[in-house]
Amino acid sequence: MxxxxxxxxxxxxxxxxxxxxxxxxxxxxxxxxxxxVVTEIDPPQQAxxxxxxxxxxxxxxxxxxxxxxxxxxxxxxxxxxLAGERESGSLKLLMSLPNGxxxxxxxxxxxxxxxxxxxxxxxxxxGLVVTASLADAFSAPEYIAFVGVxxxxxxxxxxxxxxxxxxxxxxxxxxxxxxxxxxxFQFLWGVLxxxxxxxxxxxxxxGIEQGxxxxxxxxxxxxxxxxxxxxxxxxxVIRLIAEEQEAQQAAADAPFFIQDWFGFIVLAVWIVVxxxxxxxxxxxxxx
Amino acid sequence: xAAIELDGxxxxxxxxxxxxxxxxxxxxxxxxxxxxxxxxGKSTTINVLLDFVRADAGSVRVLGRDAREDSVAVRxxxxxxxxxxxxxxxxxxxxxxxxxxxSKGADDDPYPLLQRVGLxxxxxxxxxxFSTGMRQRLALxxxxxxxxxxxxxxxxxxxxxxxxxxELREIVQQEADxxxxxxxxxxxxxxxxxxxDRVGIIREGExxxxxxxxxxxxxxxxxxxxxxxxxxxxxxxxxxxxxxxGVSEVAVDGTTxxxxxxxxxxxxxxxxxxxxxxxxxxxxxxxxxxxxxxAAYTEDEK
Numbered sequence: 404m405x406x407x408x409x410x411x412x413x414x415x416x417x418x419x420x421x422x423x424x425x426x427x428x429x430x431x432x433x434x435x436x437x438x439x440v441v442t443e444i445d446p447p448q449q450a451x452x453x454x455x456x457x458x459x460x461x462x463x464x465x466x467x468x469x470x471x472x473x474x475x476x477x478x479x480x481x482x483x484x485l486a487g488e489r490e491s492g493s494l495k496l497l498m499s500l501p502n503g504x505x506x507x508x509x510x511x512x513x514x515x516x517x518x519x520x521x522x523x524x525x526x527x528x529x530g531l532v533v534t535a536s537l538a539d540a541f542s543a544p545e546y547i548a549f550v551g552v553x554x555x556x557x558x559x560x561x562x563x564x565x566x567x568x569x570x571x572x573x574x575x576x577x578x579x580x581x582x583x584x585x586x587x588f589q590f591l592w593g594v595l596x597x598x599x600x601x602x603x604x605x606x607x608x609x610g611i612e613q614g615x616x617x618x619x620x621x622x623x624x625x626x627x628x629x630x631x632x633x634x635x636x637x638x639x640v641i642r643l644i645a646e647e648q649e650a651q652q653a654a655a656d657a658p659f660f661i662q663d664w665f666g667f668i669v670l671a672v673w674i675v676v677x678x679x680x681x682x683x684x685x686x687x688x689x690x
Numbered sequence: 691x692a693a694i695e696l697d698g699x700x701x702x703x704x705x706x707x708x709x710x711x712x713x714x715x716x717x718x719x720x721x722x723x724x725x726x727x728x729x730x731g732k733s734t735t736i737n738v739l740l741d742f743v744r745a746d747a748g749s750v751r752v753l754g755r756d757a758r759e760d761s762v763a764v765r766x767x768x769x770x771x772x773x774x775x776x777x778x779x780x781x782x783x784x785x786x787x788x789x790x791x792x793s794k795g796a797d798d799d800p801y802p803l804l805q806r807v808g809l810x811x812x813x814x815x816x817x818x819x820f821s822t823g824m825r826q827r828l829a830l831x832x833x834x835x836x837x838x839x840x841x842x843x844x845x846x847x848x849x850x851x852x853x854x855x856x857e858l859r860e861i862v863q864q865e866a867d868x869x870x871x872x873x874x875x876x877x878x879x880x881x882x883x884x885x886x887d888r889v890g891i892i893r894e895g896e897x898x899x900x901x902x903x904x905x906x907x908x909x910x911x912x913x914x915x916x917x918x919x920x921x922x923x924x925x926x927x928x929x930x931x932x933x934x935x936g937v938s939e940v941a942v943d944g945t946t947x948x949x950x951x952x953x954x955x956x957x958x959x960x961x962x963x964x965x966x967x968x969x970x971x972x973x974x975x976x977x978x979x980x981x982x983x984x985a986a987y988t989e990d991e992k
Contacts, residue, residue, distance in 0.1 A: 408792035412781070419780040492776040496829065498742060499770035500793035503762045689703075690742040 405502045409510025410517070417480065417518045426476050427522040434530030437468045442537040458542040459645045461534060462549045466634050469553055471589060474630075476522060477560035478581045481515040485568040485685070486577040494690060508682045512558075512565045519557045527553070548640045556633040559673045560585070563629075566677030569685040588628045596624040632669035639663030691754050693718045693840050693871035694739065699748035701734055708734040710895040711748070716873055721866050723882030724875040726892035727988050732875040733773050735892065736844050739873075740770060753840055766794060769833030771826070773844035773875075779818030783809050783828050786817060787835065796836035803831045808857060822849030830861070841865055843874035847881050859885050879984040891987045898987050907977065910986045915976040916949040916956050923947065924966040931959055 417423060441464035485507070488494040497507060527550045535541045560581075567580040587595075600621035604611055611617050625631050642663075694716035701709040708731050716722045726732050737743035739752050741761035750757035752764045777786060787800035804813050807827040812820070817828060826849045833841060841862070847855045862872050862885055876882050882889055883903055890900040899906060923942055931940045931947075936955035941948040949959050960970055 405793045405795070408789060411792065412778070412785075412789040415785065416778045416780050488776075492772075492774050493778060495742070495772040495775040496777065496832070499740060499765065499772050499775075500790055500832070501762045501765040501795075502793050689744060690737070 405500075406506040406510040406513065409497070409502055409506055410513035413484070413511055413514025414517045417484075417515060418521065422479065423518060423522060426479060427525050430472065430476055430522055430526030431529040433468070433472055434465075434526045435533040437465050438530050438533040438537060441465060442534075457540050457645075458534070458538050458545045459641055461538050462545060462641055463638065465530075465549070466637055470556075470630050470634055473523070473553060473557045474560040474585045474589070477519050477557045478564045478585060480519050480522070481511075481561045481564035482568055482577045482581045483574050484511045484515050484565050485681075486571055486574045487568070489572050489690065490574055498690060504686045505682060508565065508569050508678060508685060511568075512562055512678055515565060516558045516561045519561055520554055523550070523554060523557055542645065545641045545644050548644055549637055552633065552637040552640055555636075555667075555670055556629065559629045559633075559670050562674040563677045566679075566681030569678075569681030572688075588630045592628040592630070593625065596621050599624055626665060627669055629670060629673045632666035632673070634666075635663050636666030636670060639666065691718050692716060692751075693720075693753060694722075694873060695749070695751040696735070696738075697749045699735075699738060699745045699750055701738060701743060701745050708895055709738070709745070712892070712895070712897050714890055714897055714900065716871060719866070719869050719871055720887040721862065721872040721885050722874070723879075723886035723889035724873060724892065725879055725882060725889055725984065726875075726877065728877055730892045730988070731895045732877075732892060733844060734895075736773070736842055736873075736875060739842060740765065740768075740772075766836070767839045769835065769838035769841045771829050771833045771841075771843040771846050773848075775829060777817040777820065777825055777828060780816060782814050782816050783820075783831075784813045786828055787831050790832040790835040794836040798835050800831075803834055804828075806834065806861065807831045808854075823851060823854050826850055827854070830858070834861075834865070837868075837870075839870060841870055841872045841874070843872070845876060846874055847876065847878075855881065891984070893988050903983075906983055906987070910983055916947075916951060916959060917974050917976055918947045918949065918960060918963060918970055919972040920945055920947065920963060920968040920970055922968065924963070924968050927963060927966055927968065930966065931962060934958060934962060 438461065441461050445464075485494070488497060498504075502510070531546055534546060535543075563584055564577075564581040567584070568574075568577045571577050571580065600611065600617050601608060603620060604617050611621075626635060692715045694714065696712050696714040699709050699712045700707070712731070712735060714735075724732055724735070734743060738745050738750055739757055741758055741764075744758060753767055755764050757764060781789070783804055784800045787798075787803055790796075791798050791800065801810065801813060804810050807830050809824065809827050809831065812824060817825065820828065826846065830843075830846070833843070843862070846858055850858060862874070866872050866885075872885075874882065879889070886903070888900065888902050889906065891898050891906075899909070901909065923945060927947070928940050928942055931937055931949060934951075934955060936952040937949060937959060939948075939950035947963070949956075951959055956975065960973060964970060
C-alpha cells in the first residue's frame, strides 16, 4: 500500500499553495472575529439570562458560524485534488508509479485532511486566545473538544470534495458538485426534511406531534445532514465535559438517532460514503 | 518470457476504434521501438499496458502478469515516462524523485538519479520553473527509480534538444545492457533506429509491421541506391542498366550514376558498366531514407 507516499506528497504540495495561506488567514480572522461577536456584541440568550458567557455558550454560538465556514475551507482545499491532477496530466505521473487507485483516493483524502487540519489548527489557536481573554469562565478542555469535533466535520467535507473530485474528470464539475452538496446540506436539507414529513403525513403538517413516527422520521432525516450531525455531536461532547444537566436529559427513552452520539455515526458515514462512491467511479474509468 | 504480450487487443473511445486487434510480443531484454504517426494508437497501447485505459477485448500481459489485475505489481517493476504528463510545480526535483522512491518502496538516493539525467544542479529547485527538456529529464529520473525490469517511454525525445536526445539514448542503452527491456514510442523513425533491436509500426489501430530495421528495408524492397562514379558515362549505359533484372531506376548526373536496385544486383551493375568501357573510380551505397521507409508503411497501400 502506497497511500502514505501519496498523502505525504500531496500534503507537501498543497501546503505550499497560496490558497492555503489565504484560507488560514481568513479562518484565523473568522474565529477571532466570531469569538468577539459572540462574547461582546451578540451573546447567546442564555448568557443574558445568567449574565455569564461560559465557554459552552460561546461554542454554541460559534457552531452556527463554523458550520458554514469550515466546509468552505475544506472544499476549497480539496475539490481539485484528483480532477485537477487529471486535467493537468500529473495524474499520469502519479499513476505511472505503483500507486493503486484506492491508494490515490485514500492518499488524497489523508493529505488534504492534513492540510485542512493545519489551516484550522492555526485559525482555532488564534480563536483560542481571543476566547480565553473574552469568556467569563474559560474552559480549555471544552474548547479543545470543540476543535476536535470541528476537525472531524472538516474531514467530512474533505471526503466529500475528494469523492466528487475522483468522480469527475473536470475541475469545474468537481467545484459545482462539492459546493452544490454543501448548499444542499446547509440550506436545503431542513426544507427537504420538512417536505418529506409533510408528504408522509398526507401532505399536511397537522397532527404531527413530538414523539410520533413522522416526527421521528423528520428528526432522523435532519440529523442525517453532516451539518446538523456536527452541531449535535459538538454539543454532546462539550456537555459531557461541562457536565451540564441537559446531557442526561437528552438520553432517557428517545430513539437512538435522537441520541446525541448518533451525530458521530452520521459524520463517519459521510466520510466513508463519498470516498467509496468516488473511488468506485474512479476505479472503473479510463484515465 | 516475453516482457510484453498483447493478444487481440481492441479499444474504442465512442465511435473511434483506437486499437483494432493488436497482437504484439516484446522479448525480455530487447529494445523495442514502437512507431506510428500521431493518433495511430501508440499512446492508447501504452495506456493499456499501464492500466490507465482498459481494453474492450483481448489479453494484455506485462512482465508475465495481467496488466489489469496485477497493475500495481507491474508498475512496481516498471519505469514509465508518460506522454503529456505534468509535474507538481510546487515540489522540487529532489522531492519528485523522493516521491517515486516512496511509491515504489525503493531504497534509492535521489541525488545520483538526478545526476544521471543531468539535473544535479536543479535538485532543490521547484519544478514549476523547469523547461520542457528539464521536465522530461526529471520524469526520466523518476522512471529509473528502483532499477526497473521494464522501461516504457512514450515519445521520450519530445522537448529534448539534440544533446538531450543523445543522452537519453545513452541511458536507454545502459539500461538495456543491464538486462532491462525498453519499450519506447516515437513518431520519428530516425530517433529509434540508432538504439532499437526491433521496431513495430502501428497504423490506424493495427500493427502493420514488426521487424528489425534491416528487415523492414528488405520488405519494402528497392531500398538501396548504388552511387557509381565513372570517368565518362558510356552512351548506352542508362538503357542497358535498366534492362537488367532487379534494377528499377537509373539516373545520370554528369559522371555520377545513381542506380536503384536490389542488393544482389549491385556487383552486376558495376560489371555491366565496366564491360561497356567505363572506368569506375568510386562507388558507394545509399540506403533509402528512413522517412521513406516509414512512409511506405504508414501512408502507401503497402
